[in-house]
Amino acid sequence: MNIEDIVLRKKADILRRGASLIMETYSVNASTFFKDQKDPFANPVGYTISQGMEAIFDTLVRDEANKRALDFLDRIVRIRAVQDFTPSQAIGFLFSLKKVLREELQKELQENSMYEELLLLESRIDNMALVAFESYMKYREKVYGLKVKEFKNMAFRLLEKANLISDIADEEAAVIKNDTRAENMK
Amino acid sequence: MSDVLKPAELSKINYKPPRKEWMKTPVNFKHGMYIYPAKAKNLKYLDMPNPREWSPTDKDWKLPENWKEIVLEGMRERLGKYRSFKIFMDICVRCGACADKCHFFIGGGDPKNMPVLRAELLRSIYRGHFTKSGKIFGSLNGARELTVDVLKEWFYYFYQCTECRRCSVFCPYGIDTAEITMMGRELLNLLGCNVNWVIEPVANCYRTGNHLGIQPHALMDMFEMMLDDIYDRTGIRVKPSFNRKGAEILFVTPSADYFAEPGIYTCMGYLVLFHELGLDYTWSTYASEGGNFGLFTSHEMIKRLNAKIYAEAKRLGVKWILGGECGHMWRVMHQYMDTMNGPADFLEEPVSPVTGTKFENAKSTKMVHITEFTADLIRNNKLKLDPSRNDSLRVTFHDSCNPARAMGILEEPRYIIKNVCNNFYEMPENTIREQTFCCAGGAGLGTDEMMETRMRGGLPRANAVRHVHEKYGVNRLACICAIDRATLTTLMEYWVPEVKVTGVHEMVGNALVMEGEKERTLTLRGDPLKETEGEVNV
Amino acid sequence: MKLLFSFITVLLLVIIAYAGIRYASLYYVFGVIIPYAAVGIFITGFVYRVLKWAGSPVPFRIPTTCGQEKSLPWIKQNKLDNPSSTLGVIGRMSLEILFFRSLLRNTKTELREGPSLAYGSDKWLWLAGLAFHWSFLIILIRHLRLFTEPVPYLITLLNNLDAFLQIGVPPLYITDVVLLASVSYLFIRRVLIPQFRYISLISDYFPLFLILGIGISGILMRYFFRVNLISVKELVMGLVSFNPQVSADIGSIFYIHIMLIATLFAYFPFSKLMHMGGVFLSPTRNLANNNRMIRHINPWNYPVKVHTYEEYEDEFRDKMKAVDIPVEKE
Numbered sequence A: 001m002n003i004e005d006i007v008l009r010k011k012a013d014i015l016r017r018g019a020s021l022i023m024e025t026y027s028v029n030a031s032t033f034f035k036d037q038k039d040p041f042a043n044p045v046g047y048t049i050s051q052g053m054e055a056i057f058d059t060l061v062r063d064e065a066n067k068r069a070l071d072f073l074d075r076i077v078r079i080r081a082v083q084d085f086t087p088s089q090a091i092g093f094l095f096s097l098k099k100v101l102r103e104e105l106q107k108e109l110q111e112n113s114m115y116e117e118l119l120l121l122e123s124r125i126d127n128m129a130l131v132a133f134e135s136y137m138k139y140r141e142k143v144y145g146l147k148v149k150e151f152k153n154m155a156f157r158l159l160e161k162a163n164l165i166s167d168i169a170d171e172e173a174a175v176i177k178n179d180t181r182a183e184n185m186k
Numbered sequence B: 001m002s003d004v005l006k007p008a009e010l011s012k013i014n015y016k017p018p019r020k021e022w023m024k025t026p027v028n029f030k031h032g033m034y035i036y037p038a039k040a041k042n043l044k045y046l047d048m049p050n051p052r053e054w055s056p057t058d059k060d061w062k063l064p065e066n067w068k069e070i071v072l073e074g075m076r077e078r079l080g081k082y083r084s085f086k087i088f089m090d091i092c093v094r095c096g097a098c099a100d101k102c103h104f105f106i107g108g109g110d111p112k113n114m115p116v117l118r119a120e121l122l123r124s125i126y127r128g129h130f131t132k133s134g135k136i137f138g139s140l141n142g143a144r145e146l147t148v149d150v151l152k153e154w155f156y157y158f159y160q161c162t163e164c165r166r167c168s169v170f171c172p173y174g175i176d177t178a179e180i181t182m183m184g185r186e187l188l189n190l191l192g193c194n195v196n197w198v199i200e201p202v203a204n205c206y207r208t209g210n211h212l213g214i215q216p217h218a219l220m221d222m223f224e225m226m227l228d229d230i231y232d233r234t235g236i237r238v239k240p241s242f243n244r245k246g247a248e249i250l251f252v253t254p255s256a257d258y259f260a261e262p263g264i265y266t267c268m269g270y271l272v273l274f275h276e277l278g279l280d281y282t283w284s285t286y287a288s289e290g291g292n293f294g295l296f297t298s299h300e301m302i303k304r305l306n307a308k309i310y311a312e313a314k315r316l317g318v319k320w321i322l323g324g325e326c327g328h329m330w331r332v333m334h335q336y337m338d339t340m341n342g343p344a345d346f347l348e349e350p351v352s353p354v355t356g357t358k359f360e361n362a363k364s365t366k367m368v369h370i371t372e373f374t375a376d377l378i379r380n381n382k383l384k385l386d387p388s389r390n391d392s393l394r395v396t397f398h399d400s401c402n403p404a405r406a407m408g409i410l411e412e413p414r415y416i417i418k419n420v421c422n423n424f425y426e427m428p429e430n431t432i433r434e435q436t437f438c439c440a441g442g443a444g445l446g447t448d449e450m451m452e453t454r455m456r457g458g459l460p461r462a463n464a465v466r467h468v469h470e471k472y473g474v475n476r477l478a479c480i481c482a483i484d485r486a487t488l489t490t491l492m493e494y495w496v497p498e499v500k501v502t503g504v505h506e507m508v509g510n511a512l513v514m515e516g517e518k519e520r521t522l523t524l525r526g527d528p529l530k531e532t533e534g535e536v537n538v
Numbered sequence C: 001m002k003l004l005f006s007f008i009t010v011l012l013l014v015i016i017a018y019a020g021i022r023y024a025s026l027y028y029v030f031g032v033i034i035p036y037a038a039v040g041i042f043i044t045g046f047v048y049r050v051l052k053w054a055g056s057p058v059p060f061r062i063p064t065t066c067g068q069e070k071s072l073p074w075i076k077q078n079k080l081d082n083p084s085s086t087l088g089v090i091g092r093m094s095l096e097i098l099f100f101r102s103l104l105r106n107t108k109t110e111l112r113e114g115p116s117l118a119y120g121s122d123k124w125l126w127l128a129g130l131a132f133h134w135s136f137l138i139i140l141i142r143h144l145r146l147f148t149e150p151v152p153y154l155i156t157l158l159n160n161l162d163a164f165l166q167i168g169v170p171p172l173y174i175t176d177v178v179l180l181a182s183v184s185y186l187f188i189r190r191v192l193i194p195q196f197r198y199i200s201l202i203s204d205y206f207p208l209f210l211i212l213g214i215g216i217s218g219i220l221m222r223y224f225f226r227v228n229l230i231s232v233k234e235l236v237m238g239l240v241s242f243n244p245q246v247s248a249d250i251g252s253i254f255y256i257h258i259m260l261i262a263t264l265f266a267y268f269p270f271s272k273l274m275h276m277g278g279v280f281l282s283p284t285r286n287l288a289n290n291n292r293m294i295r296h297i298n299p300w301n302y303p304v305k306v307h308t309y310e311e312y313e314d315e316f317r318d319k320m321k322a323v324d325i326p327v328e329k330e
Helices: A003-009 A011-023 A028-036 A044-062 A067-080 A087-104 A106-112 A115-154 A156-161 A168-184 B040-045 B067-081 B083-090 B103-108 B115-130 B132-141 B148-158 B166-170 B177-190 B196-208 B216-234 B263-277 B299-316 B328-341 B370-379 B401-407 B411-420 B448-457 B459-472 B482-495 B504-511 C002-022 C027-055 C086-099 C101-105 C124-146 C153-162 C174-192 C194-199 C202-224 C229-240 C252-270 C272-281 C309-322
Strands: B249-252 B320-323 B367-369 B395-397 B476-479 B500-503 C107-110 C118-121
Touching (some): A003 A011, A011 A028, A011 A087, A028 A044, A028 B103, A044 A067, A044 A087, A044 A115, A044 B103, A044 B459, A067 A087, A067 A115, A087 A106, A087 A115, A115 B448, A156 B216, B040 B196, B067 B083, B067 B115, B067 B177, B083 B177, B083 C027, B083 C272, B103 B448, B103 B459, B115 B132, B115 B148, B115 B177, B115 C194, B132 C202, B148 B177, B166 B401, B166 C101, B196 B299, B216 B263, B216 C309, B249 B299, B263 B500, B299 B320, B299 C309, B320 B328, B328 B401, B367 B370, B370 B504, B395 B411, B411 B504, B448 B459, B448 B482, B476 B482, B500 B504, C002 C027, C002 C202, C002 C252, C027 C229, C027 C272, C086 C101, C086 C272, C124 C153, C124 C174, C124 C229, C174 C194, C174 C202, C202 C252, C202 C272, C252 C272
Parallel strands (some): B249 B320, B320 B367, B395 B476
Antiparallel strands (some): C107 C118
């Protein structure tokens, strides 16, 4: 029996602990709500996390960096990137999965001395953490990009007018515009 | 929360946050979660109290010496003037029905974003200073003393409420957090604790007529650019009039429709529609703002800004007023304008000059919502529409908070959308109509300083959009609110970048077959009209 | 802490009543003075509170609309959730007060495989709230048999209906069971779910314990420590006819019951229990959404400083003229 089989056998426990571990990074009020409310629309955070943990688990045991799993990890990180967390808190939940594994598998690890295999699992977690870090940075950059973009949108016409934003096609049209403008106002 | 965590703390698995009572948890102002304070010059221009340079992160907020007296006296006055305030302070049973209805709580999890607790921030002071039981039992009975920390908490959380009224729908007593937030903000305003994102538009609007402070000649420039774009797309030269006396209708819309992307396309939609109808209407540079950030400041400020709408209608001698797509503007027009600045006895009961329909529901205020107006046109077959021009769009509709929960405009926009495009899909039931989720940028929160708060507060909305995007391929989110058009654009870009935001009348403008138009190859946005080249499936 | 405080207070009330009767024989105090005082406080307090609310005007008409407005004749209005007439408002308020309409809105969606979404609904709070309030009301009405002679037929009928299961002697009232079950649910929900524990105050726990105490003492009195019903009726009729007579042959459990009820009555006007009156006055529910049809008057509407068109034109006249915007003064 290899470690993946054991992990699969304990899937339910590991998933439950893994998910509640993320939930517990929120205030106790919020974490019960995130855990208990099953409606995906009334509770997008909880729903994304529970869906995401399942996908992360699959990656863990199969070592398949499949697109679906990464997508779910990305969704969790996308949420945590705009919540009240420091960067380490935002993606640190992945590392605490290691502790869940160690505790859940304690007996089996000792009996079968599977420490090497455990290391393998843990390095998969490390890989996911790297992916999560990339997502995290991507979304933080996105937030800053949005700030700039929103400012531009807000005064779109003014900036255009002040020639602060324009592309080549617009510049050609501008010549015509300037000619017609004077007449039209009358 | 400390900024640096020891590695061991990161892997703690039985981490439970300390179970402190909420009253004993002071706020911690963090970047991205509060708005910059109002600039002194804006407060001075509006004759508002305590103009000064300060920051919420400062220890000393430079409050007036008798600030406590001011707040308590302000509360006393408002308890006597507003039955809503008094009742809402007294009758909450803390049943918790509202707890998980606020988008900020759902997306962020901060317990003080539960509507019940947001109200308790104010209620605790009410109990402590205005009720016997509060004075006797103190914090045991949820009462507390007014301190600077309380004030900071108010500032933080009353500017984390978008006054969307979703919680009020679920409350068995109709307790409306918008009303409580409005009172909280009024009290903060008495001390000069307000945010620039609200006060600057207010000051601009007061002076120049619109939020961005655009002066009349610049405004004309903006229109010229729009008219050029319309000419470019349709081959028709639209010529609107401004400040024209004797027009039949005064048209008022939020200024974001002239300046902001994608609002300008909605505005082009109005322009082509009115042109095609040959409507006898005028724009006004004086009343060039339908929006009213007074709603996010104080009742008095609502009235001060709103006054110019009727004043201008009277000066120009129009018969009635037509209002564009906007959310909070319509809360003001519908629930406050007539009471504050009416009666509008110098106007006539609105009648559509095209269909002859009497707008009975607007007979006192004399202001008609554009979706009521257009729905009536379509129903009476007055518009030639080619919905296939919108075939590249797969549309869902976001009910904007105020039209949904302060008016009940639900079917009119849907009727229009279904007539101007062929692909319309609803989001899940508990995220639309009266249960609609806010964009998280209303009530003066739509600024980039609040980006993180807005993104997580907008998650419930975005999540429902993503659902219809994944399921039906929805790529366009329609709305009837100028704030939505700005903030949902950002929200979508973060959560569902495949979906763009549109006003309803932008789609009307695209579908409208105009007399003498050239063959349309571009949408009002300037995107190619893909489907028109091949087969036409009407 | 808040929980304990509330529990001990109720326990104390029980002990006071028990000791007062058992050891001090203060029948008159507990049987007459306290009930009269409690009812007196209740009525004055209730009226005072309602008058005080009514004393604050309703400056703006701010209903929360929960359905389609009345607009064009071919668009179907939701007359109950977005009423535009007094009749509609009465309908809306009735649904709200009799059936807790708003709590019923707690819909939730379940995502299932397949094309359609399933809508369930989170109705436990609604159900428990409704069960609690209705059974409380029925129990209250049932008790009128002690206050009337002869007992009106309707009350007897209600009494018999409530006991129609005919379990035990005397027959078990359904409402007794429902009341205890629903109050227990409301209590447990408040204690176990962290969100609700976090927001709960003494004034939330105390009435729950009080009502639980009233229910339990009532049931004990009916089924276990039987009291002399004839004496009880004599006492109550005496109180009602302002000719109170105390008798020593009613068990102390009765006085405990009375003490708790008296406390509830006296406490009522100072507490959140006033939602009973307040729900009728809530401006987001009891006003018609006819804002644009009929002007609402604000009694304290006052003139404010505005920026007039003249001031505006004075500032921008040249710029307006430059782009041919018509002006008042050249």
